[in-house]
Amino acid sequence: MLSRVADCLFWMSRYLERAESVARLLNATFHRDLDLAGTDAGDDNRAWLSNLAILQQTVPDGVAAPHAIASWLTFDLTNPGSIIGCVNRARNNARGIRGTVGPEVWRAVNALYWQLRDADFEARARSSPFDYYQAVETGCHLFQGVCDATLPHDEGWQFIALGRSLERADKTLRLLAVKWTELNGLTDDSLKALEWGGVLKSANAFEAYQRAAGRVDPDKVIEFLLLDTNFPRAVRFSLEEASRALSAIDGFTDGRSNGRAERQLGRLISELKYTEPGHLVTAAFSDRLHGLLQQCLAVGRTIHDQYMLTT
Amino acid sequence: MPNVPAANLFADYSLGTAYDEMFDSAKHPRAHYRPLFERLSKLSPDEFARRKAMTDLSMRQDGVGFTVYRAEEGIERVWPMDPVPRIIPADEWSVIERGLAQRLTAINLFLKDLYQDQKILADRVIDPALIYGGGFFRREFVGADVPKGIYVHVCGTDLIRDTDGNYLVLEDNARTPSGVSYMLHNRQVLKRVFPQIFDGYDVRSNDDYPAHLLDVLRYIAPPGRPDPTVVLLSPGMYNSAYFEHSYLAQRMGIELVEGRDLVIDQNRVWMRTTRGLQAVDVIYRRIDDDFLDPLAFRPDSLLGVPGLVNVYRAGNVALANGIGTGIADDKGIYPFIPAVIKYYLGQDAILPNVETFRPMVPSHLSHILANLDKFVVKTVNESGGYGMLIGPASTAAQREEFAAKVRAHPRDFIAQPTISLSTHPTFVDGKALEGRHLDLRPFVLCGEKITVVPGGLTRVALPRGSLVVNSSQGGGSKDTWVLA
Numbered sequence: 102m103l104s105r106v107a108d109c110l111f112w113m114s115r116y117l118e119r120a121e122s123v124a125r126l127l128n129a130t131f132h133r134d135l136d137l138a139g140t141d142a143g144d145d146n147r148a149w150l151s152n153l154a155i156l157q158q159t160v161p162d163g164v165a166a167p168h169a170i171a172s173w174l175t176f177d178l179t180n181p182g183s184i185i186g187c188v189n190r191a192r193n194n195a196r197g198i199r200g201t202v203g204p205e206v207w208r209a210v211n212a213l214y215w216q217l218r219d220a221d222f223e224a225r226a227r228s229s230p231f232d233y234y235q236a237v238e239t240g241c242h243l244f245q246g247v248c249d250a251t252l253p254h255d256e257g258w259q260f261i262a263l264g265r266s267l268e269r270a271d272k273t274l275r276l277l278a279v280k281w282t283e284l285n286g287l288t289d290d291s292l293k294a295l296e297w298g299g300v301l302k303s304a305n306a307f308e309a310y311q312r313a314a315g316r317v318d319p320d321k322v323i324e325f326l327l328l329d330t331n332f333p334r335a336v337r338f339s340l341e342e343a344s345r346a347l348s349a350i351d352g353f354t355d356g357r358s359n360g361r362a363e364r365q366l367g368r369l370i371s372e373l374k375y376t377e378p379g380h381l382v383t384a385a386f387s388d389r390l391h392g393l394l395q396q397c398l399a400v401g402r403t404i405h406d407q408y409m410l411t412t
Numbered sequence: 413m414p415n416v417p418a419a420n421l422f423a424d425y426s427l428g429t430a431y432d433e434m435f436d437s438a439k440h441p442r443a444h445y446r447p448l449f450e451r452l453s454k455l456s457p458d459e460f461a462r463r464k465a466m467t468d469l470s471m472r473q474d475g476v477g478f479t480v481y482r483a484e485e486g487i488e489r490v491w492p493m494d495p496v497p498r499i500i501p502a503d504e505w506s507v508i509e510r511g512l513a514q515r516l517t518a519i520n521l522f523l524k525d526l527y528q529d530q531k532i533l534a535d536r537v538i539d540p541a542l543i544y545g546g547g548f549f550r551r552e553f554v555g556a557d558v559p560k561g562i563y564v565h566v567c568g569t570d571l572i573r574d575t576d577g578n579y580l581v582l583e584d585n586a587r588t589p590s591g592v593s594y595m596l597h598n599r600q601v602l603k604r605v606f607p608q609i610f611d612g613y614d615v616r617s618n619d620d621y622p623a624h625l626l627d628v629l630r631y632i633a634p635p636g637r638p639d640p641t642v643v644l645l646s647p648g649m650y651n652s653a654y655f656e657h658s659y660l661a662q663r664m665g666i667e668l669v670e671g672r673d674l675v676i677d678q679n680r681v682w683m684r685t686t687r688g689l690q691a692v693d694v695i696y697r698r699i700d701d702d703f704l705d706p707l708a709f710r711p712d713s714l715l716g717v718p719g720l721v722n723v724y725r726a727g728n729v730a731l732a733n734g735i736g737t738g739i740a741d742d743k744g745i746y747p748f749i750p751a752v753i754k755y756y757l758g759q760d761a762i763l764p765n766v767e768t769f770r771p772m773v774p775s776h777l778s779h780i781l782a783n784l785d786k787f788v789v790k791t792v793n794e795s796g797g798y799g800m801l802i803g804p805a806s807t808a809a810q811r812e813e814f815a816a817k818v819r820a821h822p823r824d825f826i827a828q829p830t831i832s833l834s835t836h837p838t839f840v841d842g843k844a845l846e847g848r849h850l851d852l853r854p855f856v857l858c859g860e861k862i863t864v865v866p867g868g869l870t871r872v873a874l875p876r877g878s879l880v881v882n883s884s885q886g887g888g889s890k891d892t893w894v895l896a
Contacts, residue, residue: 103673104684196475196649200661200668204474211475256686350686408686 102353107260108409109197113210114248114264116191117241120184122272122303124237126152127171127184129302131230134167136295146170147283148299154279155272158182175233176223184237188214202252209247213240256353263346263404270339271397273304273326278390281323281382297322304334320382327381328373336393337373343400344370350408362403369396421452421460421845422837430832431577432847433498444501444895447612452496457843460495464839466605467495476597476655492888493598494838495606498850498870499613499893505866508571508579511763512854513862514753516567519586519740520858521756523563526739527554537755538748542772545823546745547793548587548738550701552708556725558734559632562858565732566625568592568869571763571852573834580766580831582851584749586741587733588698591869592621592855593656596663598891599867614896616866621855622663625696628859629664632730633693640693643667643683645674647699647715657698671699676719681729694730695720701735743792743826744770767829771822780818780827784811787827789818802879804830833879836890838872849873851881852892866894 130148149170153160156174164173177183181190188210195210216222216236226233245265252258280300287293294317301307301322309332314321329335347363372393383389427435434445441449452460471490500508525532526543533540543549568589570582595618603610626642633640646657648670661668673683674692682689697704703713708721723729739745747768750761769776769787780787784803791799801814818825835847854868870890871881881887 102686103667103669104686105670105673106667107686193649196654196658199475199655199658200644200646202662204662207475208473212473215472353686 102256102260103201104409106198106201106257108405109194110202110257110260111264111404111409113191113194113198114261115268116187116194117210117244118265118268119182119272120187120191121238121241122268123156123174123182123184123187124234124241125305126155126276126303127174128231128234129299130167131171132302133295133299137292151279151283155275156182157275171230172227175226175230184233185217188217188237188240198257202257205247205251206244209240209244213237213244216240256350259346259349259353260408263343263350266339266342266346267397267401267404269334270336270343271394271401273334273336273339274390274394274397276300276303277323277326278387278394281390282387284319293317293319300326306332306334320379323386324378324381328376328378337370340366340370340373340397347404359407362400362407365396365400365403369393369400421455421457421839422449424844425837425846428832428835428847429575430847430849431573431575431834433573433834433836433850444499448497448499448609451609451611452837452845460839461842463495463605464842467493467601470601470604474597474601476594491594492874493594493601494848494872494888494890495602496837496839496845497602497609497891497893498836498852499895500852502895504579505894507762508854509864509866511579511581511761512567512569512856512864514757514759514762515569515581515584515749516564516856516858516862518749518753518756519567519584520561520563522752523734523737523740524558524561525756527556527558527563527736530554532752532755535755537751538745542744542823543739546739546742548701548736548742550736550739553725553736557727559634559727559730560859562632563734563737564740565628565632565734565858567856567858568853569856571854571868572766572831574831577834579763579852581749581763582766583743583746584741585853586737588700589853589855590653590656590698591853591871593659594889595855595867595869595892596621597659598889602891613893615893616896618865618867618894621865622660624857624863624865625660626664626666628857628863629666629694629696629730629732631859632732634727634730637693641691642694642696643669643692645669645671645695645697645699645717647671647703651698653698660696666696671715671717674717674720676717676723679723679726679728681717681720681723692729694732696732701738704731704735743790744823747826766831769827771818771825771827776827777818777822781815784815786830788830789814789825789827792824792826800880802830830879833873833881836870836872838874838888838890840874840876846876848876849879849881850890867892 130152133148146165146167149167152174153170158174160170160173164170173180173183175184178185178189180186192210192214195207199207248258248261284296287296297319298307298317301310304326306326310322310325314325325335327336330338332338344363344366347366351360351363427439434441434449436442468490471493476490522532532538533543544551564586566589568585568591571579572582573579599618629642630640643666644657644661646654646668658668667683669683675682675684681692683692699715702710704716705718705721706713706716707718724731747765747770750765753759753761769780771777771780787803789801801810833849833851836850837845838848840846850870850872852868852870854864857863870892871887872890873879873881874886874888
């Protein structure tokens with residue numbers, strides 16, 4: 102497989118996963134604001150500033166009110182990190198592989214782009230954003246489904262899986278890092294439950310968590326999102342998926358890579374795997390999350406060096 | 413005209429002086445159009461508009477069209493397809509088919525001669541100055557061998573019809589002709605949105621074009637490569653024909669590569685893959701000669717592959733089309749193609765040229781200058797409808813400008829009488845069918861044998877009265893049916 106094509110597949114998948122993450126995060130924040138409407142917590146833009154931190158975004162001058170931040174993160178094509186910006190970048194990558202993958206994959210990405218760019222659809226979304234976020238989620242699920250159902254599960258498909266799982270691990274780690282700092286001083290139990298419930302919803306994990314652990318408890322939420330072995334957006338699960346994709350790719354590429362990314366990833370997974378349950382959230386928890394995030398980024402860089410910079 | 417209900421798509425259809433594809437001069441549908449005419453007559457304009465909207469949506473979702481880039485966002489201009497198909501009966505097609513095969517056979521013999529022995533120049537059939545003065549003649553390739561002696565593997569020849577319905581060759585495209593993906597895709601879209609109109613017709617399939625093209629590409633592989641690696645070299649996604657490049661690569665199951673994916677080492681071409689470098693044997697290149705190799709041609713080209721031409725010369729990689737084929741579709745050489753056919757094949761051209769005047773001939777020059785308001789004047793090295801003067805639609809100032817240019821650079825121009833291209837019912841303004849001018853570009857492949865896939869790209873000029881069908885100038889397209 103051409104290195105450039107591998108790169109396009111990887112980033113097409115990552116950007117769409119990112120668009121979906123942003124949509125879910127913003128959707129959860131709108132719900133949170135409505136749940137807290139009329140209270141002090143409902144009136145400030147604390148959650149929106151956290152969103153910017155999670156997405157590593159800096160708003161332009163004059164954008165401070167929640168709805169302005171939401172617009173900037175949703176519709177603004179000049180913001181590469183906005184939903185439409187991510188879908189646009191995914192689409193540009195999809196365009197780069199049109200000659201390689203079947204027409205269905207391109208059509209899935211292209212149709213989502215045009216649905217979101219429709220002027221009427223966007224106008225309706227500005228007053229009632231939920232349909233928009235729903236469309237993004239559905240469109241991204243459709244994309245992943247089309248990839249699974251129409252592509253041979255070969256090297257290229259593994260790069261799609263790799264991009265998706267690394268993006269999930271990255272986003273969940275950032276979500277936890279920012280939210281833990283923001284919320285760990287809360288004392289009001291019902292507010293705590295609502296806020297951490299929002300964190301779960303941002304990762305589409307609310308129902309799965311409840312079945313696994315019952316009531317919303319911050320420590321358990323963190324443990325679930327970090328260590329669960331079955332939930333798709335849990336960090337450990339995502340990294341194990343990434344690891345499977347990497348070893349499959351190494352199989353396809355005759356072991357040319359020397360497995361450096363795989364070993365880095367293996368160490369990271371081991372660290373999560375052998376964590377003592379119940380002893381996760383300690384005083385240095387924030388540093389630990391940032392350490393995990395750095396390792397995650399290092400894996401991404403190694404993948405790029407190994408497979409996409411062929412000379 | 414037979415009785416038709418009031419709100420009929422053909423209610424205001426009028427015939428001009430041009431040959432109409434569907435109707436004869438008494439406004440009766442020609443025999444091969446009758447089933448289509450009857451079906452369309454039963455459709456309301458609203459129903460037809462709905463089908464047209466489905467066509468447009470389908471084209472947009474498939475991302476069929478041209479891309480113009482602005483900052484972050486790609487502006488896609490979908491190339492509009494008109495849902496009324498153009499129909500060519502079997503007897504007409506068999507003449508076209510023979511004519512195109514004859515023409516490409518002669519063109520390949522011509523190029524081989526030009527780059528080898530130059531007998532045709534020695535025999536003064538063509539003035540050598542015309543060849544050496546042509547912008548697309550690559551004198552550095554004189555004496556070089558090309559795989560299987562074939563220069564043009566893919567040719568797109570533009571045909572038009574005069575007022576009597578005769579097919580004439582307007583021009584050959586022997587460099588990197590495009591449009592075949594639209595021919596293939598239009599059929600797919602029409603089947604999807606308008607399956608009923610195929611009833612009563614035995615339309616020949618064009619769907620095996622990519623398979624034939626792949627056969628040609630594999631045939632020209634350097635010797636000793638029984639299972640050659642074939643790639644399509646594209647300038648990349650910002651190129652206006654990128655849809656076609658990706659479509660063909662996908663349909664042939666070959667890699668679509670860009671210049672940056674390829675590297676030259678040990679006089680071989682390699683592509684960069686996740687497994688390291690992999691050898692490439694045949695390149696279907698969709699990049700013009702000028703941009704192919706910055707070491708051989710334009711040094712500022714970032715699209716090509718440095719050193720590629722050397723590998724080609726050494727016979728270690730095959731290119732389709734070959735380098736230097738542009739001299740054969742140079743409009744300044746076009747008037748000689750019937751003589752070229754005669755010279756190499758001893759036959760008269762089955763498909764005639766459009767009558768053409770060359771300013772280099774003094775009597776032609778005075779004739780052109782005296783009749784500028786009736787002629788179409790074309791720049792020989794331009795395509796896409798650029799650099800043209802359409803006499804009847806021109807202003808006195810434009811004619812002045814062209815007269816001066818033609819006098820100063822006679823080799824750079826040709827002049828032809830304005831031919832009123834044939835017309836065809838076309839859906840306009842979302843409400844009715846009107847006659848619009850069109851042409852036809854069939855695609856001819858040359859490998860072990862010559863293959864003309866039944867059909868071609870029919871381009872239609874959408875503005876009323878316009879004779880310019882190019883996509884860059886407001887043209888659209890139609891599905892083209894060749895009947896069995």
